[in-house]
Amino acid sequence: MTAHTNVPFLMSRAGAVTALTLAAVGGSLIAPGGTSEAHAATSHASKALKVAESKKGSPYGYGATGPSRFDCSGLTVYSYKKAGKKLPRTAHQQYNKTKRVSPKARKAGDLVFFHSGGYVYHVGIYAGKGKIWHSPKRGSWVKLDKIWSKSVKYGRVR
Incomplete structure:
Protein backbone atom coordinates (compact mmCIF):
# COMPACT_ATOMS: atom_id res chain seq x y z
CA MET A 1 0.00 0.00 0.00
CA THR A 2 1.09 3.55 -0.60
CA ALA A 3 1.17 6.10 2.18
CA HIS A 4 -1.92 7.72 0.68
CA THR A 5 -4.03 4.57 0.97
CA ASN A 6 -2.85 3.90 4.52
CA VAL A 7 -4.13 7.25 5.82
CA PRO A 8 -7.86 6.36 5.73
CA PHE A 9 -7.08 2.94 7.24
CA LEU A 10 -5.09 4.50 10.08
CA MET A 11 -7.70 7.16 10.74
CA SER A 12 -10.45 4.57 10.67
CA ARG A 13 -8.53 2.33 13.06
CA ALA A 14 -7.83 5.26 15.40
CA GLY A 15 -11.52 6.15 15.38
CA ALA A 16 -12.44 2.57 16.26
CA VAL A 17 -9.97 2.55 19.15
CA THR A 18 -11.40 5.83 20.44
CA ALA A 19 -14.95 4.48 20.24
CA LEU A 20 -13.97 1.27 22.04
CA THR A 21 -12.13 3.23 24.74
CA LEU A 22 -15.15 5.46 25.30
CA ALA A 23 -17.46 2.44 25.45
CA ALA A 24 -15.17 0.75 27.99
CA VAL A 25 -15.31 3.74 30.34
CA GLY A 26 -19.02 4.36 29.86
CA GLY A 27 -18.68 7.40 27.59
CA SER A 28 -20.62 8.26 24.50
CA LEU A 29 -19.42 8.89 21.00
CA ILE A 30 -20.87 11.78 19.03
CA ALA A 31 -20.04 12.42 15.41
CA PRO A 32 -18.37 15.78 14.72
CA GLY A 33 -21.07 18.44 14.63
CA GLY A 34 -23.56 16.05 16.22
CA THR A 35 -25.48 16.26 19.46
Missing part, protein backbone atom coordinates in the same frame (compact mmCIF):
# COMPACT_ATOMS: atom_id res chain seq x y z
CA SER A 36 -26.44 13.62 21.96
CA GLU A 37 -29.95 12.19 21.75
CA ALA A 38 -30.94 13.67 25.11
CA HIS A 39 -29.93 17.18 24.12
CA ALA A 40 -30.66 17.17 20.41
CA ALA A 41 -32.74 20.16 19.35
CA THR A 42 -34.76 21.03 16.32
CA SER A 43 -33.07 23.51 14.02
CA HIS A 44 -35.23 26.46 15.15
CA ALA A 45 -34.69 25.58 18.83
CA SER A 46 -30.96 25.26 18.27
CA LYS A 47 -30.84 28.62 16.51
CA ALA A 48 -32.94 30.31 19.22
CA LEU A 49 -30.56 28.94 21.85
CA LYS A 50 -27.56 30.38 19.97
CA VAL A 51 -29.30 33.76 19.66
CA ALA A 52 -30.00 33.83 23.42
CA GLU A 53 -26.39 32.90 24.14
CA SER A 54 -25.20 35.69 21.86
CA LYS A 55 -27.08 38.19 24.05
CA LYS A 56 -25.04 37.28 27.14
CA GLY A 57 -24.49 40.39 29.25
CA SER A 58 -27.38 42.40 27.75
CA PRO A 59 -29.10 44.29 30.57
CA TYR A 60 -32.56 43.46 31.90
CA GLY A 61 -35.28 45.89 30.91
CA TYR A 62 -38.88 45.50 32.05
CA GLY A 63 -41.02 44.88 28.95
CA ALA A 64 -37.94 44.95 26.68
CA THR A 65 -37.78 42.63 23.66
CA GLY A 66 -34.31 43.49 22.33
CA PRO A 67 -32.12 43.86 20.56
CA SER A 68 -30.02 45.26 23.43
CA ARG A 69 -32.27 44.96 26.53
CA PHE A 70 -34.59 42.12 27.56
CA ASP A 71 -36.98 40.89 30.17
CA CYS A 72 -37.39 37.12 30.48
CA SER A 73 -40.12 36.61 27.91
CA GLY A 74 -38.66 39.34 25.71
CA LEU A 75 -35.50 37.24 25.37
CA THR A 76 -37.48 34.17 24.31
CA VAL A 77 -39.61 36.20 21.87
CA TYR A 78 -36.49 37.78 20.33
CA SER A 79 -34.52 34.52 20.16
CA TYR A 80 -37.29 32.53 18.53
CA LYS A 81 -38.19 35.35 16.16
CA LYS A 82 -34.58 35.30 14.88
CA ALA A 83 -35.02 31.53 14.47
CA GLY A 84 -38.17 32.02 12.38
CA LYS A 85 -40.82 31.27 15.02
CA LYS A 86 -43.37 33.61 16.55
CA LEU A 87 -44.13 33.49 20.28
CA PRO A 88 -46.70 35.46 22.28
CA ARG A 89 -45.32 38.24 24.48
CA THR A 90 -45.65 37.02 28.09
CA ALA A 91 -44.25 33.95 29.86
CA HIS A 92 -47.77 32.71 30.69
CA GLN A 93 -48.95 33.16 27.09
CA GLN A 94 -45.85 31.32 25.86
CA TYR A 95 -46.60 28.48 28.29
CA ASN A 96 -50.10 28.17 26.83
CA LYS A 97 -48.74 28.17 23.25
CA THR A 98 -46.03 25.50 23.61
CA LYS A 99 -46.27 21.70 23.64
CA ARG A 100 -45.63 20.22 27.11
CA VAL A 101 -42.63 17.92 27.42
CA SER A 102 -41.54 15.89 30.42
CA PRO A 103 -38.29 16.66 32.22
CA LYS A 104 -36.82 13.43 30.80
CA ALA A 105 -37.81 14.45 27.24
CA ARG A 106 -36.54 18.04 27.48
CA LYS A 107 -34.06 19.15 24.85
CA ALA A 108 -31.78 22.12 24.42
CA GLY A 109 -33.85 24.98 23.06
CA ASP A 110 -37.06 24.03 24.89
CA LEU A 111 -38.59 26.71 27.07
CA VAL A 112 -38.42 26.35 30.84
CA PHE A 113 -41.37 27.84 32.71
CA PHE A 114 -41.13 28.66 36.41
CA HIS A 115 -44.48 28.58 38.15
CA SER A 116 -46.20 29.03 41.44
CA GLY A 117 -49.50 27.19 41.48
CA GLY A 118 -51.13 27.93 38.14
CA TYR A 119 -49.19 31.15 37.56
CA VAL A 120 -46.15 31.18 35.28
CA TYR A 121 -43.83 33.96 36.47
CA HIS A 122 -40.58 33.34 34.56
CA VAL A 123 -39.26 31.72 31.37
CA GLY A 124 -35.85 30.80 30.01
CA ILE A 125 -34.36 28.70 27.20
CA TYR A 126 -33.03 25.30 28.21
CA ALA A 127 -29.31 25.04 27.45
CA GLY A 128 -28.79 21.44 28.60
CA LYS A 129 -27.17 20.04 31.73
CA GLY A 130 -29.79 21.64 34.00
CA LYS A 131 -29.06 25.22 32.87
CA ILE A 132 -31.00 27.99 31.14
CA TRP A 133 -30.31 31.23 29.32
CA HIS A 134 -32.53 33.94 30.76
CA SER A 135 -32.88 37.57 31.73
CA PRO A 136 -33.84 37.25 35.38
CA LYS A 137 -34.64 40.62 36.98
CA ARG A 138 -33.94 44.33 37.34
CA GLY A 139 -30.30 45.04 37.96
CA SER A 140 -29.28 41.82 36.21
CA TRP A 141 -28.50 40.75 32.63
CA VAL A 142 -28.86 37.87 30.19
CA LYS A 143 -26.90 34.95 31.58
CA LEU A 144 -26.59 31.20 31.90
CA ASP A 145 -27.82 29.88 35.26
CA LYS A 146 -28.55 26.56 36.88
CA ILE A 147 -32.29 25.82 37.21
CA TRP A 148 -32.89 26.72 40.84
CA SER A 149 -36.42 25.42 41.39
CA LYS A 150 -38.30 22.14 41.12
CA SER A 151 -41.44 24.11 40.18
CA VAL A 152 -40.72 24.16 36.46
CA LYS A 153 -42.44 22.85 33.37
CA TYR A 154 -41.00 22.44 29.90
CA GLY A 155 -42.54 23.55 26.63
CA ARG A 156 -41.49 22.93 23.04
CA VAL A 157 -42.02 25.61 20.40
CA ARG A 158 -43.77 24.13 17.38
